[in-house]
Every structure is written in structure tokens, then in C-alpha cells.
Amino acid sequence: MAVYLQVLEELEAEGEEIISSSKLAQLCGVNPSQIRKDLAYFGEFGVRGVGYYVTDLKESIKHFLGLDKTWNCAIVGIGNLGRALINHRAIKDKGYRIVGAFDWDPFKIGEKVGDLEIICTRRLKEKAKELNIQIGIITTPPNRAQRAANHIVEAGIKAILNFSPTRISVPDDVIVDYVEFSRYLIYLSFKLIHG
Amino acid sequence: MAVYLQVLEELEAEGEEIISSSKLAQLCGVNPSQIRKDLAYFGEFGVRGVGYYVTDLKESIKHFLGLDKTWNCAIVGIGNLGRALINHRAIKDKGYRIVGAFDWDPFKIGEKVGDLEIICTRRLKEKAKELNIQIGIITTPPNRAQRAANHIVEAGIKAILNFSPTRISVPDDVIVDYVEFSRYLIYLSFKLIHG
DNA sequence: GACTGTGAAACAATTCACAGCG
DNA sequence: CGCTGTGAATTGTTTCACAGTC
Numbered sequence: 001m002a003v004y005l006q007v008l009e010e011l012e013a014e015g016e017e018i019i020s021s022s023k024l025a026q027l028c029g030v031n032p033s034q035i036r037k038d039l040a041y042f043g044e045f046g047v048r049g050v051g052y053y054v055t056d057l058k059e060s061i062k063h064f065l066g067l068d069k070t071w072n073c074a075i076v077g078i079g080n081l082g083r084a085l086i087n088h089r090a091i092k093d094k095g096y097r098i099v100g101a102f103d104w105d106p107f108k109i110g111e112k113v114g115d116l117e118i119i120c121t122r123r124l125k126e127k128a129k130e131l132n133i134q135i136g137i138i139t140t141p142p143n144r145a146q147r148a149a150n151h152i153v154e155a156g157i158k159a160i161l162n163f164s165p166t167r168i169s170v171p172d173d174v175i176v177d178y179v180e181f182s183r184y185l186i187y188l189s190f191k192l193i194h195g
Numbered sequence: 196m197a198v199y200l201q202v203l204e205e206l207e208a209e210g211e212e213i214i215s216s217s218k219l220a221q222l223c224g225v226n227p228s229q230i231r232k233d234l235a236y237f238g239e240f241g242v243r244g245v246g247y248y249v250t251d252l253k254e255s256i257k258h259f260l261g262l263d264k265t266w267n268c269a270i271v272g273i274g275n276l277g278r279a280l281i282n283h284r285a286i287k288d289k290g291y292r293i294v295g296a297f298d299w300d301p302f303k304i305g306e307k308v309g310d311l312e313i314i315c316t317r318r319l320k321e322k323a324k325e326l327n328i329q330i331g332i333i334t335t336p337p338n339r340a341q342r343a344a345n346h347i348v349e350a351g352i353k354a355i356l357n358f359s360p361t362r363i364s365v366p367d368d369v370i371v372d373y374v375e376f377s378r379y380l381i382y383l384s385f386k387l388i389h390g
Numbered sequence: 391g392a393c394t395g396t397g398a399a400a401c402a403a404t405t406c407a408c409a410g411c412g
Numbered sequence: 413c414g415c416t417g418t419g420a421a422t423t424g425t426t427t428c429a430c431a432g433t434c
Binding site for chain 2: 391393395
């Protein structure tokens with residue numbers, strides 16, 4: 001689905017106004033019926049005998065994925081990885097805004113990263129309300145990940161992205177996703193050995 | 196598959212010697228038959244009436260995934276993200292070794308990161324042979340990604356992991372995988388809106 | 391008796407083929 | 413006439429159930 005969106009954005013940039021399911025399928029590397037099914041699933045956007053209006057379709061998908069609003073994120077753990085994410089272009093472009101940088105280390109507090117000031121993790125709860133933070137991102141060392149998660153949960157944030165290679169436990173109503181770099185490397189080395 | 200491995204390693208650490216498909220399934224959150232099918236697929240490792248020997252099975256999976264050897268990786272683009280990867284624990288633990296740090300910026304060349312010295316990207320080809328590099332990791336800014344890819348291909352490396360939000364084009368015999376942070380965030384915000 | 395390996399059954403996803411509309 | 417939307421056919425994947433082995 002996110003692939004369709006990306007292709008549609010490229011098409012829009014090239015000035016295309018209308019696209020047929022077969023053309024779009026070709027560009028996305030999938031089957032035309034697949035596309036028609038997917039798009040018909042959440043509303044009838046196509047025009048029979050014509051195709052899909054690129055801009056309309058793009059907006060509809062964005063709305064469906066929740067990418068028509070901006071989402072506020074907090075980073076907990078300002079090491080190299082945290083800093084990398086704060087400055088990362090692709091995240092901003094998709095409507096995600098890093099609005100808070102938190103760390104435990106007293107030596108880091110007050111330091112500027114981009115235009116954010118590092119704040120003590122203990123103040124996360126208070127700041128989460130003020131900044132309307134909806135997503136918490138953990139980029140601490142492994143042994144600090146659970147504590148970071150606790151602070152995020154405590155602050156009433158319901159979604160966590162964990163970059164640290166540790167399982168964390170949270171209440172059932174909090175959504176957690178893990179970024180495991182090794183997964184990508186395993187895929188590559190596997191492909192190098194087998195087909 | 197990688198999940199089985201992780202669980203098996205935990206079991207081994209706890210001193211378990213034998214595990215049944217049903218127990219393992221419970222720990223991995225899948226169906227017992229699923230596990231038996233998957234494991235039977237690449238050889239018969241189980242003992243009927245008993246179960247699977249944890250250590251043997253772990254070794255077999257490692258061998259299958261290519262994790263019984265160490266893989267040498269080069270990082271191209273030593274910004275915050277590159278540094279984060281060089282120091283990342285989980286990568287080392289899985290048998291991936293970052294053996295080269297490359298950057299274009301003359302001011303960075305010679306600088307130490309961990310116990311690596313930053314080398315000019317132009318010397319990648321020469322160093323790739325010397326260090327036996329099998330995987331290239333791109334952590335440059337978007338506008339440098341294609342150039343980095345060219346250097347990696349030129350050096351005869353056949354697998355690329357691209358962290359930069361840009362499509363890169365390479366010959367057909369080179370495997371490319373993309374790490375898109377936004378994909379994870381989209382998943383989370385989607386879940387926050389819908390179930 | 392306990393647990394694996396596997397064919398058969400149930401389920402889900404993908405693709406085809408065509409009716410219906412602009 | 414061309415392209416969407418959709419039921420029907422196909423393909424793939426997960427689960428069940430049990431025969432076979434330790």
C-alpha cells in the first residue's frame with residue numbers, strides 16, 4: 001500500500017493526471033487485479049473506462065494510512081542513532097515530526113540537537129501532554145530500553161518503536177514495533193548463499 | 196525462522212536441552228504444525244517421541260541461515276547513523292563484523308570510530324579485497340547514495356543494504372535491500388487509527 | 391506414551407474473466 | 413471501446429489429524 005503511494009507521488013511529480021490499474025501495476029511490480037481489489041476495498045475511486053485520478057487517489061491513500069495529519073514523536077536515548085533519526089529527512093517528509101529529545105544522562109541535558117533541546121527522561125510525562133506526543137521511539141542502550149518503555153507508557157503514549165535489541169513488556173493497549181537491523185543482514189547473507 | 200533461532204538461544208542459555216514443537220510454538224507465538232513443517236523442510240532434526248535437541252537445532256538453523264560464519268561488512272557514509280551501526284551490539288552478536296568505515300569527506304578521513312579508522316571511499320575497491328568484504332552498507336545522505344553504490348559495485352561486493360531513502364540502481368547480480376524507517380512509523384500510526 | 395513428520399482439509403490470498411458503466 | 417469492480421477459479425498457506433517411530 002505504501003508502495004502505491006510512493007509510485008503515485010512520483011507520477012504526480014511527473015505531471016501524470018490519470019493512471020490505469022495496469023500501468024500502476026507495472027510500476028509497482030504487481031498484478032492489475034491486485035490493485036483494483038485493494039483500491040476498491042476502501043471505496044470506489046476509479047472511473048470505469050478511464051482509470052484513477054492520480055492526485056485524488058494519492059490523497060485517499062494518505063488519508064487511509066493516516067498520513068494526512070502530522071504525528072508527533074519523542075526520541076528517548078540521544079546517542080548516535082537518536083541523533084540520526086532527528087535529522088532524518090524521510091521521516092519528516094512523511095508527516096512525522098520529532099518534537100522531543102529525551103535522555104537520562106545529566107551531561108547531555110540542555111544540549112541542542114538540530115533545533116531540539118535534550119530534556120531529562122523524567123520529564124517525559126509532563127512534556128508528552130504539552131507537545132501532544134503520540135509515538136515514542138526508543139534508541140537507548142539495551143539495558144535502558146525497559147526503563148525508557150516504562151516512562152513512555154507512564155506518559156500515556158500508546159505506540160512505541162523500539163530500536164534496541166531487547167524485548168520490552170508493556171500493557172496490552174500499547175502497540176510496539178521492533179526495528180532489527182540484523183534481520184536485514186540475515187536476509188542479505190541468506191540470499192548470497194542460496195538463490 | 197530468525198525468531199526460532201532467538202528463542203532457541205534463550206532456551207540454551209537457560210540450560211534446556213530438549214524442546215517439543217508445542218513448547219517452542221508457544222514461545223514463538225505460532226502453531227506447532229507450522230514449526231514442524233518449517234523444520235522438516237530443510238532436514239529431519241527432530242526425534243519422534245522426544246522432541247528437538249536445542250543445541251543441535253540451533254546449530255542447524257544457524258548453518259541454514261549462513262550465521263555459522265562471520266560476514267564482513269563495510270559502512271559507507273560515516274554520519275550519526277554509520278557510527279551507530281559500528282557500535283551496535285546486536286549486529287556483532289549475530290556474526291556480522293564491520294571491518295571498514297568509508298567516507299568521502301577529507302576532514303573525517305583518518306578519524307577513529309571505535310577501533311576503525313575512516314578511509315576515503317575511493318580506496319574501497321582496494322580495501323574490499325584486503326578485508327574480504329561481502330556486504331556494503333550505505334549510510335550516506337540521499338544525494339550521495341548512488342555514488343556510494345557505484346563504489347561498492349565497483350569493488351565487486353554483491354550485497355548492499357541501503358539506509359538512505361533513495362532508490363539505487365545496480366547490476367542484476369547485486370542484491371539490494373532497503374531499510375525504511377518510515378515504514379515502521381506508518382505501521383504504528385495506522386494501528387493507532389484502525390484496530 | 392510422547393512427539394515428530396506428513397498427507398488431507400480448511401482457510402486465505404492471488405489471479406482470471408467478464409459484466410457493467412462512462 | 414476501455415477500464416473498473418467483482419464473482420468464480422486457482423493457487424498458496426496454515427491448521428488438523430493421525431500413522432510411524434523412539
